[in-house]
Amino acid sequence: MIEAEEFETVAETTRPHRLQRVLVLVLIAALMVLPLWVYPVLLMKLMCFALFASAFNLLLGYGGLLSFGHAAFFGGSAYATAHALKVWEVTPELAILAGVGAALVLGLAMGLLAVRRQGIYFAMVTLALAQMFYFFCLQAPFTHGEDGIQGFSRGRLFGLIDLSDSTVLYYVFAVVFVASIFAIWRIVHSPYGMILQAIRENEQRAISLGYSVQRYKLGAFVLSAGFAGLAGGLKALLFQFATLTDVNWHMSGEVILMTLLGGIGSIAGPIVGAGLVVTLQNYLATTGFPVTTALGATFIVCVLLFRRGIVGEFRHRLAVRRKP
Amino acid sequence: MMMAKVSARIAPERARAALSARGLSKTFGNFQAVKDVDIDILHGRIHALIGPNGAGKSTVFNLLTKFLQPSAGTIMYGETDITRMAPADIARLGVARSFQISATFGDMSLVDNVCVALQRPNGLAVQFWRPLSSLSRLRPRAMELLGRVGLADMADHRAADLSYGRKRALEIATTLALDPKVMLLDEPLAGMGQEDVERMARLIADVAQGCAVLMVEHNIKVVADIGHDITVLQRGEILTQGNYAEVSADPRVREAYMGTEDDD
Known part of the structure; x- marks a missing residue:
């Protein structure tokens, strides 16, 4: 009976708030007017990485699986998108689709091998497979090695809307971004998402309830790869090139950093984390201050001061304060 | 003998x-x-x-x-x-x-714990595109099972916050949800x-x-x-x-x- 009174507040905080909905609408509105003041290409880059981190968080934060090979999906899709635009000369939406398709296939192949392992072994297997893919990209003729794929136009969306104008492109990005984040939110808050959460919290118990947990993990892996691919394809479309940087293990590390900085296991966390890292990189690039040092220092501060990540810590403080 | x-x-x-x-x-x-x-x-x-x-x-x-x-x-x-x-x-x-x-699934409510067990037999375990509200039809059965182990009045509490004995009772309810032989x-x-x-x-x-x-x-x-x-x-x-x-x-x-x- 003591428990009954003590934990009422916890249940309350897990219920969705009307305030949250209002906040989301405000943010979407802000996204619509932001290019009036901020350079749209920076905002689009931000959206790419925010989506990439959100895809990664779908696997880490909700699936409990730490992948160290997500660059393969991001960069692999960037290559596929760029190749489709340059060589096949298809419309941009089909090129992105090709990129996402490539990421899904890659995700399925890597996932089948990786989900058999747990914890650090899972991370190592994904890293090894992603490195194999990196060297494949380094050697394969269609990626043009160190040069990468470049020198193609963005084309016309559905054959109609010219994307060479960055304001137009911005609004296309904004729509895709909001839709993708909503899709990720839906996956997390779906019947499948519930099972994923159950597996994360108690895998043995989930097995004993008849769930073949490896299949559910594989599903999360492939979905995450798909969204990472979408982010990579958008990035290739935005900058009109695809290079080895995107498949390099640094990229896998960067997305982990973004997600952990922002806080895993929330929709807002990876978006905030990606925003912070990309803004910092962008700002420091012009100052001559070593970017990696600054990022490393930020990361150390984060780990020491707020382990739950920025959003995670914020939520925690809020929950504690609500509790009388 | x-x-x-x-x-x-x-x-x-x-x-x-x-x-x-x-x-x-x-x-x-x-x-x-x-x-x-x-x-x-x-x-x-x-x-x-x-x-x-x-x-x-x-x-x-x-x-x-x-x-x-x-x-x-x-x-x-x-x-x-x-x-x-x-x-x-x-x-x-x-x-x-x-x-x-x-x-138990500690971060979930009691009723969700039982629902997770009910999802698979009811074919509601893989739909990643459907809203959580699609699970609401499992709720009456979950409440019934919680009632059977005397936990119905705590259905919305977090499982991790239960006393040890009640966790065990919740586990029985979850197991019963499978309608086991x-x-x-x-x-x-x-x-x-x-x-x-x-x-x-x-x-x-x-x-x-x-x-x-x-x-x-x-x-x-x-x-x-x-x-x-x-x-x-x-x-x-x-x-x-x-x-x-x-x-x-x-x-x-x-x-x-x-x-x-x-x-x-």
């Missing part, structure tokens, strides 16, 4: 055994944890697996649920040989288990207060009317009260099998186990 009586009693009943094992053995390296165990778990009855610490009860339990792979022997579920099946597959057939360390309970009463023990024992007895129950249990009083068949293990082997009167009359059992346990 007694052993002969026991095997004569078991033999004709084998036909209606919900879960049975023959020659079940498990070795870890050089250590033989379980040796040549024959066991029949019958429909509508509670089978208690008892024995001193280290007798291999938990190993037998994990072998029967396939969380461990036996080194030798066969396990039959009705007419189906399940010796080589994966644990999740067995669960889907109707063999549900609980855990010694109470296993065989229920295997690993020390379902461990760590409970006297009041909870009595309530849980009544619940298990009630549940057993509709399925076969195997429970590993230390509480001899409860075993005597609700257990129909008892298997006593010692050093990985069956010491004796029978009902409580038969088993407790066996001097070897008194020596090995009950004599000391009764003094507690």
Whole structure:
């Protein structure tokens, strides 16, 4: 009976708030007017990485699986998108689709091998497979090695809307971004998402309830790869090139950093984390201050001061304060 | 003489055994944890697996649920040989288990804990595109199951915040959600207060009317009260099998186990 009174507040905080909905609408509105003041290409880059981190968080934060090979999906899709635009000369939406398709296939192949392992072994297997893919990209003729794929136009969306104008492109990005984040939110808050959460919290118990947990993990892996691919394809479309940087293990590390900085296991966390890292990189690039040092220092501060990540810590403080 | 009586009693009943094992053995390296165990778990009855610490009860339990792979022997579920099946597959057939360390989904509410168990049998486990509200049709059944274990008024609390005894009750509700034919309970009463023990024992007895129950249990009083068949293990082997009167009359059992346990 003591428990009954003590934990009422916890249940309350897990219920969705009307305030949250209002906040989301405000943010979407802000996204619509932001290019009036901020350079749209920076905002689009931000959206790419925010989506990439959100895809990664779908696997880490909700699936409990730490992948160290997500660059393969991001960069692999960037290559596929760029190749489709340059060589096949298809419309941009089909090129992105090709990129996402490539990421899904890659995700399925890597996932089948990786989900058999747990914890650090899972991370190592994904890293090894992603490195194999990196060297494949380094050697394969269609990626043009160190040069990468470049020198193609963005084309016309559905054959109609010219994307060479960055304001137009911005609004296309904004729509895709909001839709993708909503899709990720839906996956997390779906019947499948519930099972994923159950597996994360108690895998043995989930097995004993008849769930073949490896299949559910594989599903999360492939979905995450798909969204990472979408982010990579958008990035290739935005900058009109695809290079080895995107498949390099640094990229896998960067997305982990973004997600952990922002806080895993929330929709807002990876978006905030990606925003912070990309803004910092962008700002420091012009100052001559070593970017990696600054990022490393930020990361150390984060780990020491707020382990739950920025959003995670914020939520925690809020929950504690609500509790009388 | 007694052993002969026991095997004569078991033999004709084998036909209606919900879960049975023959020659079940498990070795870890050089250590033989379980040796040549024959066991029949019958429909509508509670089978208690008892024995001193280290007798291999938990190993037998994990072998029967396939969380461990036996080194030798066969396990039959009705007419189906399940010796080589994966644990999740067995669960889907109707063999549900609980855990010694109470296993709940801590961050979820009680009703969600039960819903997770209901999702798969109701075909609502893979839809990643549907909203959570699609699960609301499972809620009445989940509430009913929570009511059965006396937790209905706490349905929206976090499972992690429950007292130990209530967590165990929640686990029973979750297991019942699978509508199991065989229920295997690993020390379902461990760590409970006297009041909870009595309530849980009544619940298990009630549940057993509709399925076969195997429970590993230390509480001899409860075993005597609700257990129909008892298997006593010692050093990985069956010491004796029978009902409580038969088993407790066996001097070897008194020596090995009950004599000391009764003094507690």
